[in-house]
Amino acid sequence: MDLRALRYFVTVVEAGSLSRAAGSLYVAQPALTAQIKKLEAELETQLFERTHAGVIPTPAGQLLYQDARRLLSDAAALKDRVSRLPQEPEGSVTVAAPFLLTSLLSGRIVARLQKTHPRIRLYFIDDLSLLVTKAMTDGRADIGLLVDTPYAEGLRCVPWVRESIYFSGRDTSGEVAAQLRPPSAKARPGARPDIDFARAAALPLVMQSRRFSIRRSVEQAAAAKRLVLNIVHEHDSARVIRSLYLHGAGFTFTPACALSDTPPMGKGWLVARVVHPRLLRTYHLATSALKPPGPAAEVVMEVMRSEAEALIHSGRWLAELLQKAPIENG
Numbered sequence: 001m002d003l004r005a006l007r008y009f010v011t012v013v014e015a016g017s018l019s020r021a022a023g024s025l026y027v028a029q030p031a032l033t034a035q036i037k038k039l040e041a042e043l044e045t046q047l048f049e050r051t052h053a054g055v056i057p058t059p060a061g062q063l064l065y066q067d068a069r070r071l072l073s074d075a076a077a078l079k080d081r082v083s084r085l086p087q088e089p090e091g092s093v094t095v096a097a098p099f100l101l102t103s104l105l106s107g108r109i110v111a112r113l114q115k116t117h118p119r120i121r122l123y124f125i126d127d128l129s130l131l132v133t134k135a136m137t138d139g140r141a142d143i144g145l146l147v148d149t150p151y152a153e154g155l156r157c158v159p160w161v162r163e164s165i166y167f168s169g170r171d172t173s174g175e176v177a178a179q180l181r182p183p184s185a186k187a188r189p190g191a192r193p194d195i196d197f198a199r200a201a202a203l204p205l206v207m208q209s210r211r212f213s214i215r216r217s218v219e220q221a222a223a224a225k226r227l228v229l230n231i232v233h234e235h236d237s238a239r240v241i242r243s244l245y246l247h248g249a250g251f252t253f254t255p256a257c258a259l260s261d262t263p264p265m266g267k268g269w270l271v272a273r274v275v276h277p278r279l280l281r282t283y284h285l286a287t288s289a290l291k292p293p294g295p296a297a298e299v300v301m302e303v304m305r306s307e308a309e310a311l312i313h314s315g316r317w318l319a320e321l322l323q324k325a326p327i328e329n330g
Contacts (some may be wrong), residue, residue, distance in 0.1 A: 001042050003075055006068040008035045009047065019052035066125065069093060073121045074158040089295035090119030095304075096141035098213075099238070100258045101283065102126035108307045113300070119228065120296045124166075129213040136286050142297045142303075146287035147213045161308055163319035165214060165279035166192060167200045168262050169251030171270040176203065176251075180272050190315035195272035197221055197279070204250035206233040206241050213281070218253050221277055226264065255281050256318040282322075322323045 008025060012032070015021040022029040036049060040047050047061035054257055057065055073092045081090070097105070113120050125135050129147035134309050136144035149195065150157055171177050183191035201222055207229075208215050222229050232250050235241055245252045246263070253274065254262065263269040285301065287293050311317035 001039065003258050005035050006040050006072060008032055009039055010035060010072065012048070012055065015054075016056070020054070020270050021143045029063055032044060032158065054319065070123060071080065071093045073123075077119075077121070077126050088119060089117060091294065092121040092123065092298040093143065093297050093300045094100050094123045094125060094141045095143045095145070096127070096132045096135040097145040098129050099126040100255060101145055102191055104257045104260065105304065105307060106313070108311075109300070110302050111304055112307060116303070117296075117299050120299060122300060124139055128211060130211070132285075136288075140286075142287070142293065143301060146218075146284045148282055149284055149286075150282075151177055153287065156289045156295065157286045159322040160283045160285040160305075161312075161319050162280055162282045163256035163317070163323055164273050165217065165253050165255055165281055166259060166271055167195050167251060167274050167286040168259075168269075168271045169203075169206075170248040170268055172248065172268040174268075177270050181330065182269075183273075188315060188318070190318065191273075192318070193272050193282075193313055194275045194278045197274050198225060198227060198276070200251070200253075200274055201225075201227045201229050203230060205230055206235070206244040206250040206252050207231055208241055209234060209236050214255065217279055217281065221279060223267070224277070253279070259318065260316060266296045 001159060006137060008021070008027075011025055012018060012021040015024060016093035018032055018036075019029055022032045024033065036047065043060070043064070045060045046058050047064060049058055055147075070092050076144075077091055102124055103126075106126075110122055125132070125141055126136070129149075132141075132144055133149055133152055134145050136140045136146070136270050137152060138222055144155070145160065146152065146155075146157060150159070176199075177193075179194075180195055184241040201218075207218070209218055210219070218229065233241075233244050235244070241252055242261075246252060247327075251270075287297070306316070307322070308319075309321050312319050313319055
């Protein structure tokens with residue numbers, strides 16, 4: 001395996017077609033195909049599946065793509081470093097985070113780093129919370145944002161942000177909204193009203209499977225109160241769940257970090273904080289316990305903290321930053 005083979009492989013993945021990749025690489029398609037077959041033989045696994053539109057990576061191919069991009073980036077940085085003395089932190093950093101949180105933070109963090117530290121290349125692994133932890137323990141990420149995981153073998157985990165879980169969905173008749181309690185006078189601007197968990201559990205629900213941490217949190221609360229959840233639709237796809245509740249098929253539970261992706265209150269749409277019990281979700285900032293973060297990773301963590309703090313103080317993220325004085329989250 002060499003860097004040229006990895007560069008060819010990455011180009012094929014991103015082009016979605018051997019012919020398009022060959023054109024962009026200025027190589028003959030048979031030569032490119034031979035390189036991919038050689039790489040598959042070396043790794044003893046199939047990397048692509050053919051479709052009517054081109055090729056798509058297999059699960060093994062997807063994993064290789066993530067690591068190959070990072071290796072190629074590191075190789076480019078190494079070449080750059082040997083020709084000059086570094087003037088600032090540089091290198092590639094990979095952050096593993098739940099996909100809902102990645103949607104909120106990734107764009108802001110990348111944009112900030114492009115302005116302040118352009119020599120740092122940032123990559124994200126966004127997935128289910130359990131797979132985020134695995135990415136860290138496998139050593140595929142430098143920084144992890146773990147959900148409700150204060151300890152993991154081989155990792156140093158520090159409490160980072162805590163947020164509430166909210167209840168949302170289409171309430172065209174206004175019957176559910178009429179039973180909500182308004183936020184307290186001390187709540188921050190933008191705070192949502194409250195809904196009792198028992199009331200929320202009895203309404204028609206669209207939810208993801210038990211593979212997802214929010215579903216497990218909701219089921220634990222229901223078991224503690226000896227309640228049965230009124231689940232009318234269950235699906236693993238977050239996009240399907242979103243489509244269902246947007247079209248009035250039922251209500252769902254969602255973390256505060258995803259509220260910016262929901263319609264605003266009013267006009268038949270309801271968003272309320274779940275109380276009695278209040279459902280909380282804590283993110284822990286994880287790094288390797290075996291070696292300290294490098295200068296580039298330290299910069300990324302500081303930017304993550306700064307951007308999270310800005311979102312929280314502006315009211316765009318109803319959460320509290322645990323690395324500083326707690327903020328009333330409403």
